[in-house]
Amino acid sequence: MVIVFLVFIFLWCFSYGAEKNLEIESNYPLPQNNIQKIFKKTGDIELIIDFLKKTGDFEKVLYKNGKLYLYRKLRLKKVHITGNKSFWRREILAVTGLIEGYPVDTKVLHNIYTRLKKFYMDNGFPFVDMVLDTKIDISGNAYVTLKIKEGKEGKIGDLLIYGSKEIDKNLKKKIVKASKLEKGETFKLTEVTNSIDRIQQFLYDLDYFDSFVNLISLKPEEDRVNILIYIDFGMKYKIHFDGNRHFSEERLKNFLTFRENGFNYYQLISSTQNIENFYRNEGFLDVKVIPSFLEDYKKMETDIYLNIYEGKRYTVRDVNIKTDYPPVRTLLKRLKNQVYREGFIKNKLQELSDRFYMQGYLNTHYSVERKINRENKTVDLLINFHRGKKFILNSLNIQGVKLDLELDLPKEYRPEELIQVLSAVKKKIKNDGYLDGDAYLEVDFHEKNGFMYADAKIKTKKGKRYINGITFIYGTWHLVPEVIENNLSKEPYYTKEDFDNELDFLYYTSVFDSVNPYLLIDKKNKTVNKEYVLHEDKRGSFQGIIGYSSEQKLKLSAAISLKNLLKYGFEFSGYAERTDLGLFYRLTAGNRMLPKRTGAFLSLLKSYQYHRIYDIENQGLDIKLSRKPNRWIKHTVELSYVNNTLKNQSVYPDTDFNTLKLRFSIIDNHRKPDINPYKGYYLSGLIEKDFKDIDFIKVYGSGRYYKKFLFFVFTQKISLGYILKKTKKLPPSERFFLGGISSLRGFGYEEVSGEKKEGGNSLFLLNSEIRYPLFPSFNLYGFSFVDLGNVYYNFSTLKKLKMRKTAGTGIYLPTPVGSFLFDVAFKLDKKKEESLYRLEFSINTLF
Structure with a gap:
């Protein structure tokens, strides 16, 4: 009996397990995904099919007889291009639409020849030819080989014109001139097709309203291309105005519709009405236009008569x-x-x-x-x-939603502004997860002292809040989905903010070159299902440099970067350089995709740094832990042990010392937008403790805010630093200095070093500036600034707060990689040994 019972339990467990596994058959292997995990959790085949279709990775997705059939598209593994002497490889890829590592449609492969042929002909190579070869392996990877024979650069030959009637030499010359094609110029197919349009417009101007210009063929002849066109002239229309004493024929022709629509009775009546309306609007209320026409099919000519009775002007x-x-x-x-x-x-x-x-x-x-x-x-x-009474918006009450509004009440009442606020409230409701929510506007008016006062109220109806459902992860080949799942929001309810934070983190990892997010809304169950279709970036790079400088002499350096390793997102980077001063390096290994958006890195280093009053050689290691809970804030804890050797200095008695530092730092970046911000703030701060030879505590903080008024942006940055140790007991590498384009402008790097010119244990810096557009269409802006700051040797000099002062102006070009800055800064308290001004150029990411 016991044996029968055990067999029954075994069969039941087996059938349950089999029921919870989804059988998948695919023509090619699939990238990493969590399909099975989703199926075991939900058993929802339709949801999985919706997820897969949105990836764009499949030609067909079918579920039949308990099995999921997937027909995956080819994956473009490698494109090998030869013969492209005149164009970069990336240009050829852009024209063909080929992207390595991405799915490729067979239709794209079939169109490559046509696209590339047109591209070359548009750029002066009419004799180009090419051979396309595609190989596909058993894993569905496509390897494309493109052999290009560019041929000679072609020139424009003769423009050969044929027509439905005999064309005299004079007209031919005018047609050639209208085409703007010059014999001997570089052949460009687009320019040839544009010339056809120009000839067509020229014929319309000659009143051939039914004409049609057709490009017949292109005939190569040695290094030239002859162009054959055929013109069907149709009817020649002659327009006769009579009675137009106040307005010229050229002006009245602007009201004819024949050029755009051809000639017919309806267009004749429409043109007549246009002319009459024009006259009436100019004060000729009694105007009358009588149209007529006469056709001669033998001569293929039509005379159009527009007899105008203007009457007197009112x-x-x-x-x-x-x-x-x-x-x-x-x-x-x-x-x-x-x-x-x-x-x-x-x-x-x-x-x-x-x-x-x-x-x-x-x-x-x-x-x-x-x-x-x-x-x-x-x-x-x-x-x-x-004019009526003036309306004043007296109050605005928003119920159920907290919204940051910049409305200075009371103010002029404008309905469109309230509609914008209403839209913002509705957006906020949905962003908070109430996807069925809505908002309603009510306005009460009352008259007082000759004005109409409006009290506005926005009421909200949120409904049920949507919960976070399933997250489908697809597309990685070298990273398991669990790594990404461990960094997604664990909150029960969906919010747009959490969704944006997830996207920000995925881009922050630098593992992916594209992230395609989708939301699948389940209104019945009040659930938001998410989908991330990921494409991994290249996993490694290497570069070597050979250089020479007067200080380091011959310099050899190499850098290697490897990422997305071991299926769990590990990274390794190394840099090494060899100079006359020795061998220096930095080797770093770690992972920035640990659970809860945490990163951990270990570095071994040996470096040599140049400074204004000293040089220093470091050797040691550091351990860094960081966390990015959202897209604004980043926390970092760092522990380092370093052997230091001071060189070329005379301000500190000991040349060798060790440091064991524990540092905590935080960054809060609420600038909006990140590129050329006009509102928000940026805060950073650190606390550092050394436990070894120097034994000190350092505190440093910096903050910048942005405020827009009219077309100006005013911004201020304040920086404060203090070290709990006397300056003379600090090595120069641990002291504060100021100077440079991102510090106290007008001074060189570390030029501001206190009264004793040896640095200090405290600093104060205030940067104030106003920014304004110069040529915004060219993304060029200007700024003017005043900087105040100094470094202080001890607390008594800090209390006096004696500051150096500079002012200047400059231009900047904001870009995604940082702002390109150029400025001139003047010292307002110039000393005898100092220069009056300083020209500076830099790329600054936090400008």
Whole structure:
């Protein structure tokens, strides 16, 4: 009986396990993913299919008879290009649409020849030819070989023109000139096709409204390409205006629609109406245009006749104005005895209305009535223009949501501003996870002292908050999904902020060259499922440098970087250099993808550093732990043990000393945006303790804020530092110095070193500047600044707070890699031995 029971338990466990495993059949191996984990947790096949389809990695996804069938696209492993003498490899890849490491559609492979042929012909190589070879291995990796034969650079030959009628020499010359193709110039296919459009426009200008220009062929001849075109002229239209005494034919032709739409009866009537409307708007209220045409199919010519009866021009005899704003009466009275132009009058009234609206006069309205005296050819105007009462937004109450608004109340009431606030509230509700939530605006008005006061209230209806569901991870070949899962939010409810923090961390790791996020909203279960489709960046790089300097003589250096190792995101980097001073290096190993967005690194180092009043050689190790809980804040704890040797200095008696330092630092970057910020702040601080030979505590903090007004941005940075030890007992490498473009501008690096020129144990620095656009279309900005700061030898000099002062101006170009800066800084308290000014150039990421 016991044996039967045990067999039953075994079979039940086996069937349960089999039921929870998803059978997958794929034409090619899949990258790392957590499909099985999701299936065991949810058993939801439809959800998994939705996830897979969004990856863009599959031609077909099917679930049939309990099995998931996947037809994965080819993965472009390598592209080998030869013969591209005139263009970089990256240009060829961009034109063909080939990206190594990404899925590739077979249609893209088939179109490579056409795309590349056109690219070369657009750039002067009409005789190009190429051979494309693609090899596919059993894993679905595609290896593309592209052999290009560029041929000679082609020149434009003769423009050979044929047509539906005989073309005289004079017209041919005009057509060639209109094409703007010059014989002997570099052949460019795009320029040839543009020339066809120019010829077409030229023929329209000659009133061939039915003409059509066709590029027949390109005929190579040695290093030249002859261009054959055929022109179907169609009808030649001759337009005759009669009676147009006040306006030229050229001006009236602008109202004809034949050029855009060809000639037919409907276009003739439409053109007639356009001309009549133009005349009426210019004061000719009795105008009449009578159209007619005569066709001659033998000559292929059509004469179009537009007989215009202009009549007399009407003037404004009297203007009667009713308004609650007297200055408007003075302005509109100027219309009296002027030519009556209806469009001009209405535009002027609309401008006034718009201006008052922006000032809070929401009920501004106007009307124009006219009384036409056709016998005297005059118009009497009755204009009603009422500004109404000014509306003031007195209060704004937002219920259920905290929103940071920059509204200085009371202010002019503008409905569009409230609509923007309402939209921001709705966005905030959804960003907090209430995806079915909504917000409603209510405004109460009351009159007081001749003004209309508005009290606005925004009510929210949040509904049920959505929870975080499943996260699908797909695409990595060298990193297991668990590493990423350990760094995702563990909060029960979905928020946009957590989602953004996850994305920021994935980019911060530098493991991926692209991250494609998707949200799959399950409204029935109030759940947000996430999907991350990842593509890994290259995993290694190496570079070597040979250089020479007067101090180091011949310098040989090499750097290697390896990342995304051992399936768990480990990294290794090494740098070594050999100079006359010795062999120096830094070897670092670690991982920045540990759970909870933590990184840990171990470094072995030996370095030589040059400074203004000393040099120093270091050898030792450091251990660094960091955590990035969100996209703004980063904490770092560092422990280092270093042997130090001072050289070329006379300010400290001991040349050799050891340091054992424990350092804690924090960065809070709330700048918005990161590139060329105009609001927000940036804070950084550290506390450092040395336990070895020097035995000191160092505290340093820095903060910068940004404030925008009009088109200016004002920013200030304050920096404070203090070491709990007398300066004379500190080696120069542990003292404070100032100077440089990112410090106290106008001074060289570490030039500001206190009264004794030996550095100090405390510092104060205040940078104040204003930034403004110079040529924003070229991304070029200017700035002007005043800097105050100094280094202090002891606490008594710090209390006096005697500071060096500089001021200057410069330009900067903000880019994603940092701002390119150039400035000139002047010393406001110049001393005898100092220069008056300093020119500086730098790339600064925290500008």
